[in-house]
Structures are given as C-alpha cells and as structure tokens.
Amino acid sequence: MSEKQNASWLPLVAIAGSMVMMYITSFGVNVLISSIVTDLGTTVATLQLVIVSASLIAGSLMVTAGRLGDKLGKKKVFLVGVIIYTIGLTVVVLSPNTTIFTVGWGIIWPMGMVLVIPNSIALIMHFYDGAQRALAFGIYGAVLSAVAAIAPVIVGWVANTADWRVALAMSPAMGMVTIALTMMGMSETKKEPGIKIDLLSVLLSVASFGLFLITTTLAANYGWFEAKRPLVVGGSEINTFGISIVAYLYVLVAVLFALFINRGHALKERNDPPLLDSDLLKNLPFTLGMSIGALFFLVNAAMLFAVSVFMQAGVKLDPLQTALATLPFSLILAVVSFGTPGLGKRVAPKWIVMCGSVVMAMGLWLIAADLSMSMEPMDVLPGMLLAGLGAGLMMAQGTSVTMMNVPAEQSGAASGLSETMKEIIGQGFAVALAGAVLFGTVYGSMADSFAETENIRMTETEQEALIVELEDTFQTISEEEEQAFIAELPEKTRNAYSEIVNRAAESGVRAAIFVTQLVLGLCFLLAFLLPPRKLEE
Numbered sequence: 001m002s003e004k005q006n007a008s009w010l011p012l013v014a015i016a017g018s019m020v021m022m023y024i025t026s027f028g029v030n031v032l033i034s035s036i037v038t039d040l041g042t043t044v045a046t047l048q049l050v051i052v053s054a055s056l057i058a059g060s061l062m063v064t065a066g067r068l069g070d071k072l073g074k075k076k077v078f079l080v081g082v083i084i085y086t087i088g089l090t091v092v093v094l095s096p097n098t099t100i101f102t103v104g105w106g107i108i109w110p111m112g113m114v115l116v117i118p119n120s121i122a123l124i125m126h127f128y129d130g131a132q133r134a135l136a137f138g139i140y141g142a143v144l145s146a147v148a149a150i151a152p153v154i155v156g157w158v159a160n161t162a163d164w165r166v167a168l169a170m171s172p173a174m175g176m177v178t179i180a181l182t183m184m185g186m187s188e189t190k191k192e193p194g195i196k197i198d199l200l201s202v203l204l205s206v207a208s209f210g211l212f213l214i215t216t217t218l219a220a221n222y223g224w225f226e227a228k229r230p231l232v233v234g235g236s237e238i239n240t241f242g243i244s245i246v247a248y249l250y251v252l253v254a255v256l257f258a259l260f261i262n263r264g265h266a267l268k269e270r271n272d273p274p275l276l277d278s279d280l281l282k283n284l285p286f287t288l289g290m291s292i293g294a295l296f297f298l299v300n301a302a303m304l305f306a307v308s309v310f311m312q313a314g315v316k317l318d319p320l321q322t323a324l325a326t327l328p329f330s331l332i333l334a335v336v337s338f339g340t341p342g343l344g345k346r347v348a349p350k351w352i353v354m355c356g357s358v359v360m361a362m363g364l365w366l367i368a369a370d371l372s373m374s375m376e377p378m379d380v381l382p383g384m385l386l387a388g389l390g391a392g393l394m395m396a397q398g399t400s401v402t403m404m405n406v407p408a409e410q411s412g413a414a415s416g417l418s419e420t421m422k423e424i425i426g427q428g429f430a431v432a433l434a435g436a437v438l439f440g441t442v443y444g445s446m447a448d449s450f451a452e453t454e455n456i457r458m459t460e461t462e463q464e465a466l467i468v469e470l471e472d473t474f475q476t477i478s479e480e481e482e483q484a485f486i487a488e489l490p491e492k493t494r495n496a497y498s499e500i501v502n503r504a505a506e507s508g509v510r511a512a513i514f515v516t517q518l519v520l521g522l523c524f525l526l527a528f529l530l531p532p533r534k535l536e537e
Contacts, residue, residue, distance in 0.1 A: 021086070021175045030322070031156040036101075052213060052216070052428045058111075061206065063276050063420050066118035069119040074188075084108065085175055088112055089168065118418075118420075125406075145392070153327050204260035209424055218245065224244060225243065293422055293426075302515070303387075311377075329387050348534050357520045362390070440508075447466045454493060
C-alpha cells in the first residue's frame, strides 16, 4: 500500500457513494410500500416476497463475491457491482408491471449489491491502516447512519411531490456518480490470480444460504413447526405427520451448511484455498461481532418494516408521514453512531453494546405502547428517540469489533461472511419474520374476535382452518372484494368489523416488535461473551 493511497480519502468517498446509492433503495422502500402496491396493482405480501428474493440472491452469493475481489481485484469487482446495481434500479424505475419490477428488484440489482458490499469493506481495509482505518470505518458507519435517517424522508417527500418512480430514480443517479468517482479516484488492489474458487463450495454456499431464506418465506403459510395447512405437490398431498415442511427444510439447511464447512476443511487439508476459511469462526471477537451485527440489523429491519406496514396499510399515513414518524429513530442512530466510535477506547465495547441493547429494547417497548389506529406520526417520538439512542451505541462499535482483529489476507472472506449474515439474517430473514409474525397475529386475532363476537366455541382445528381461510382471502383481496366479504358476514361481526380489524392490526405490530425485543436480549447475551478489552489507540 503506498503512502499516497493511505493518505487519500477519494476511495472512501467512492465507497460511501455506493452505500448512499443502495441505502436510498433499501431504506426508502419502507415508505413506498403503499405507493408501489397501488401503482403496480399488486399486494403487500407479493412485495414482501420480492424483497426477500433480493436477499436470497445477495445473501447466498456474498461469500463468493468476497473471494472474487481477492482473485480479480477489489476495485474491478466493486465497479462492476455498481454498474449492475445501477442497471437494476433503472429497470425498477421504468417497470410497467409487477413482473418487470420483480426482475429489476429481485434479480438484477441484488447481483450488483453482492459484488459491492463485501468488497467495499475490504477496500477500506486495503487503503487505510491503523488510526486512519478506524477513522475510515467511523466515517463509513456515520454515512450509513445519516443516509438511513435522511433517505426515507427525502424519498417520501419526492414520492408525495411526484411519484415513487422519481423517488427511487435518485439511486441509479447516485450510481452514475459512484462509477465516475471509482474510475477517477481509486487504484486497483493487488490481484491474486492463483486463488481458486471451488465450484462445489459455491454450490453448497448458495444452496444452504438460499434454502434458508426460501424456507423462511414458507413459514407464514405452513407454520414454523406445526403444520398450518397440508403440503400439496403436483396435486398430491404429502403426509408430514403434523410437522410443517419448514422444520424439515431447516434441518436440510443445517446439513448443507455442515457439508459446506466440511468441504472447506477438505480443501485446506489439500493446501487449496477454501471459499470460506472456517478458522475465521475461531476468532471469537469476529464471530460474536458478526452475530451481534446480523441480529442488530434484523431488529432494525423487522421493526421498520412492521411499523411502516402498520402505518401505511393500517393507519393510512402517506409516505412522507411514515418517514417523519421513523425519522427520529434513524436521526438519533446516525448522530450517536457518529459521535461514539471512540468511546470503545475508554470503555470495553462489550459494555457499550450491552447498554445499547437494553436502551433500544426500552425504546421499542415505548413505540409498541404508542402505536394505535388513531395515532399521529409524532405519537411515537419518545420511543423512536430512545430506540435510536440504543441502536446508535450498538452500531458505533459493530464494524470495529467485527473486523479489527481480522488479518488483511482474510479481509475479503471475512467481510463477505459478515455481510452475508447481515443480508440473510438482517434483511431477508428480518422481513420474512416480521411479516409472518405481523400477519399471523392479525389473522389469529381476527379469528378470536369472530368467535367472541358470535359467542362461538371453536376447536383448535376449526380456529386454524379459519386463520388459513383469512390468510388466503386477504393476501390478494381488493377494496371491492373486501366490501363483498364484509356483506356476507353475520350481522354482529359485520357491525364490529372495523373494531375487529383495528384491534388485530395493533396486536400484529406489537407482536412483531416484541419478537425484536427478544432478539435484542440475545444480542445482550452474546455481547457479554465478548472479550472485556478496549479498542487500541
């Protein structure tokens, strides 16, 4: 690494530009849910599936992309990723229907993102060292936090002023700027053409990570453990002995991942480079930091998705109002994460992360208490501020704890694995989990209210059948079809319908938030296991 490269901030500017490009999309979409659904004539459930499919592609290929950067040059792979991402978002913006939207959002831009993210972190580690690297990671995290805070508001305002397409068009526009910055301000890294990328390892990686996300999306329909409905394949019902197909598939995921790790061991014994060096997992700060980071992103994504769906589909807030309601969370997160990275030099990061998880959990409790069908955007302000404070404390230490003890030669694989876990757990799994808990609770509450209103005692089997019927009915229902559905209800239920739906929606979003609080509890326990040492000066 040359002195000039070490002193120049241009590479960081280009890397930060790529993250701005992607965060406009990933954080802006939450406030555009209703606009996209209405314009394309689709459903929230379909949009949720498209979002998860993007994580499926990105997450399953992230480890491989990290190794590609080592082999072909990190700048080259990064630049190709930005170009593909820009093309994908352009397709999204111009999409005339749900099919084209799905191709752009669910296939093309994830292929670009998977090349950008792991190599962006590895590029920071390449161009900067020592105190400058710590500062670079601090700036990198602050930019991410700031864009996460501002993007929903700007996207929401543009969507209200023009439409959702113009709002998302800011992403490919930023992509063009990033391409120019990368070509002008970033030199190529050292290539290692001798690195072999084992095809079987790639297939096992894609199969295990991909199947994990596919399985998670099935949980809402088939249940997590007990079967909610029969499994029908090719017109024939398959006996699963009362156990959901999801449980069986998770076992298969574990087997595939074990085979992936064993394949790495076998390659290493032959002195061939593995796609993922399992010795990385023996690095305790890295493994714990990676796990905490993934779970932290899960909490953020699940909370924002559940709250945004509730506010737009339930309360009927517009994109800008939804963005303003969640802005305090993102804004405080950005300020705190920017201002406290150096705190880890005075206090061991484990204590900061533990404190942050407790504060964030308290904030989420306040948010859940203040959410209602009659709410105004600023009703959740106290909870959003407190949750943002806790999240900022956790995020400020995340990247440093995870990556600072990783040798430079393992940076590509380490960043690839870390970002894989964030993408799979912190995005795809988060949205699928939040959706399953949110909608599952909504339909369960509606079934309970129906039985209570009509003074009917239903067996467990009858209640489960009613929940499945409600799920099937409301996943694709139009306003006209809903009115026809209401007209056919018994009189008592028809009269109480609005109250039943409102109560169910509030129960659903609170259940989803409660799950995120449980995840924060797990973050607290994992942080306790971190070594009690401070960051180096």
